[in-house]
Amino acid sequence: MKILNLTYQDNALKWSLKSANFDNLTLLVGASGVGKTQILKSIMRLKSIADGKSISGIKWNIVFETLSGQKFEWDGEFENKGDIDFSDDDDDDLKRNKPSIVSENLKIDGNIIVIRNKDSIIFNNAKTVKLPNQQSIIHLLKEEDLIKPAFEGFGKIIYSDQTDSTGEAYRIKFSDTQKLLKTNKSLKSIQESKEDIRIKLFLAYKNTPKTFATIKERYIDIFPQVEDVKVEPMDYEDEDNIPFFFKEYPFIQIKEFGVDKWIKQGNISSGMFISLMHISEIYLCSEGSVFLIDEFENSLGINCINELTNDILSSQRQIQFILTSHHPYIINNIGYSNWKLVTRTKGVVNTHNPDEYKIGKSKHDAFMQLIQLDQYQTGLE
Template sequence: MLNVKLKWIEFENLRTGLKIERVVFNDDITLLVGLSGVGKTQILNAIEYSLKLAVNKNLRLEPYNTTLCFQIGEEVYVWSYRIQQDHTEDIFEPKEIKYFFAYEKLQNIKGDILMQRTPDTIQVTGYDKVPTPKKDESLLVQYSEDAFVKPIISEMLKLYPIEIEMDVRGAIAQESFNMFKAKIKESFKENEKQPFEKFSHLPVPLKIYITKEYYPQMYAQIFSAVKELFMEINSIDIVEDPDREIYMVAIDVYGKRLLQHEISNGMLKTIYYIVELITMSKNSLVLIDEFENGLGVNCIDVLAELLLGERRDLQFVITSHHPKIINQISNKKWKIIERDIATVKNFTAEEYGIMHSQHDAYFNLINRWEFEGKI
């Protein structure tokens, strides 16, 4: 399996004027540190939108000017696109497309252009003549089945960002769950040794069901991590609530079953985090905005250890304000985010002048912000 990583991104919102200067990411974890409102979440949003745009036909276009760099194995690619408002009028065609791709280019780090479009030209490797492309879809989407693009898209899908911003109170309709169970059962009749990655995109309750029924080792890993935090939990399951005709997560605590709506928000969110982190596809890019939100202090340590130690194949870009999170992640992995009017800037700890011991770096950062009147 190839190693796939996001290397850097540059971004500009042409509607608002917001510009994000190039942010270079670490291969393992990048912690975005900064005060509220400086643009940390905007960086996550720019990453997520761009990667979805490369593989999704139906994504709504936004007026963005973006360049991102990603590595697949030993090969490094740079993909640029500019989406802007369509001011043309066609009396024969309903005006449905508000924005269009004004520019797009995919090239390798050596400078070889694999595909490119401008208002006047279109170029795609392997074609002498290229038909006019759809103006509301990326060339990556339109040529995703071509021999030279298919392997790139296949690997980019592994970079598909998993944003852990979960609805921990959502349940599954009885009819939908029963249909899902039947399909899964049929799938395992055909191939009982299929890899779990096939199911890694599913909602957490469904992944709990699948691991417990078909992947006992993975379920044991999930349960062990949960048990380390919550000794009182004896089982995790997904069960039916016949009165409301839904299925939901349930736990057994000291012999008493607690349904999803009876479990504390912090405990439930921690369970969801554990399931997600253990079941994610290899080489996934994971975006987590304010990692600590809704978690108990004792949960942060275990989840941070799981995040930093157990899944070394994953690439994380996370934001946090919590000193426990910030102190657990080496300051060499920090990107300190600041905003100058409409420009989001970023600095390493060394560039920011706080490259001290881990403990001192955090307090030096806080003291500097306080001295500069930012807090």
Template sequence: MPITHFSFNDNKKNWHLEEISFDKLNLLVGVSGVGKTKILKALELVCRVATGGYYKLNGEDWKIGLKYANHEYEWTFKSGFVNPKFSSIPISKVSTIFYEEIVKDQNIMLLKRTESSVLVNKDEIPRFFKNTESAIHVLSNIQAVTSIYEGFQRVVFSEILQEQHFPYLLNPAESDEDLSIPLEQFQDESRQLPTVVKAYRLQQRYPDEFEKVKQVFTEIFSSVEDIQVSLKKEGIGVYEFYFILKEKSAHKWIYQWDMSAGMFRTLVYLFEISLAPAGSAIVIDELENGLGNNCMPGLMDFILKKAEYLQVILTSHHPYIINHISNKSWKLVTRKGGEVSVINASDIPQLQTESSLENFIQLNQLPEYKEGIS
């Protein structure tokens, strides 16, 4: 499992997450407003900083544990405050990273970055990068840092709502690719691509694997007989990618922007999870959003099966989802003011019954659940 533990402080907003430990399968539960989504957003920020994505920093600090290639890493990070009243420069341009530390296997110092120096394997190196850039991203080609950088690249955040009505534009450049690489290498090399683009390449290069996803989808939606990924040329070297499906009773194909939300979301989840390299983390906020009751059983069975070799981090309010995930994987989120705590269900005596239904009933009766915000 990539992420082992995580604590986070947003000092500007006075929001603090006490350390949470993660397992292979994790379901964050709690009343609305308690901080479940914010925990996932904090994780996303951390991964963006590590991998060079877009981010804004202003007084955040964190400590996160990551497991990759049979080693454990811990990244400690602190950023400075920016007061916009005294600057017309956007926060993202001036917020300073003033401390980073990477420790391997609990006692091997790989990197230490302060305001005055950067040490890699205890040797000082010239400071050639900006004070707004993470050392993990900038030094990712250095052996001591490569593994933790690659580990963060294997954390996948689902962004389905942005995809359905905006098909992706890209040059497929299939002729420039090695069509003979193993599937595992293909999954690894395409992990940062949009889901629809990965699905298109899977369809073109590994049709048997594409067929497996289609089979699961048509078992969930028995009215559907076929799915494909299509593309249309939009300009010189630019193509529009989109999902299409055909129902048994219809003569015309249905484009992704005309699909039901449940169909589209299920389709994207199936491809995202199927194409994640082994050992990746899949992070999904409020899995039930946009899904009808007919989608959930098949999708949940698929997710639980894939959780054998992926780490899965979910949030949900839905009784069906909560009931079909073992209470051993529940993590109850509570908040007191700006202080957020997470309690493992295994540490709550009332949730140790034999019946999943009884555990669900007991969960809803817990004071920590009913009065999760104080």
């Protein structure tokens, strides 16, 4: 999918986002605390709502396109029951008191498909049977041909946070890797799978060696001290005390020139590991993915930042990137037409196109024009 526009209001937390437009690549810039991260998190909350979650006090309108070119507009509102997380499946009181949907509507290419209020749901001009009032229509009607592309689109939104990747090296979610190898033979099946990016990289390593070689070559371009990369179960000195699933679980390992032993996943530097994850995501995500990356520069050295920014800019796949950054190189290297300056007045967040401040209209460097703006320095309009 591709997100085109978002308006969002959180009545429980007392903040809102005015209408914001997004491109294939959008870089959110601005002072700390203005709401850049909240914009990314609001998109993730809508993904959760599409997946059946109930979130107190949320009101939204989002316009997006699917890969087939259909244009959806989805708006809705949950009743406000305060700033409470109702997602605890073990708490019966929370289950019973989940917020209900006050209203919800869905349009496809300008045609009204669903109209919903507290009492009824009209789908394709016909009233549906009574359905749970705490779940969205995109979730409840996800098997309907008209709704399914929207549901699948939200499933392709990825909050790409690799900052703790190496720290999670041994906190693994068990996967039947042998079964996955049999069911994901092609690159497309690997891309469309819902597996963790590390498992996808293992599947590519085993089943699509050409794609893995491309990823490895790009990685070595950035880190020429690396001789080789593999994704395999590790050799353990004392296998008797290792759980069985660890013995079979694949880990990323790199070999550097002049070093005899392979460097294990947990010992790879954070910048090197995160770089490999980002490169792998670009090649192994499904078409129509939406990547949300907060503070893209986190844990990355200047060589990584330069090259990974170029990879995003040069990607020819149908992928959308919505990034935040404070780093001068990233801001300066991404064309100012892709910037959105984020400001905040009390609880109201707004996004601005650079031309509102005449950025790019003179011979002066666009980045210098940006950082001299009071709105950029203070975050206030």
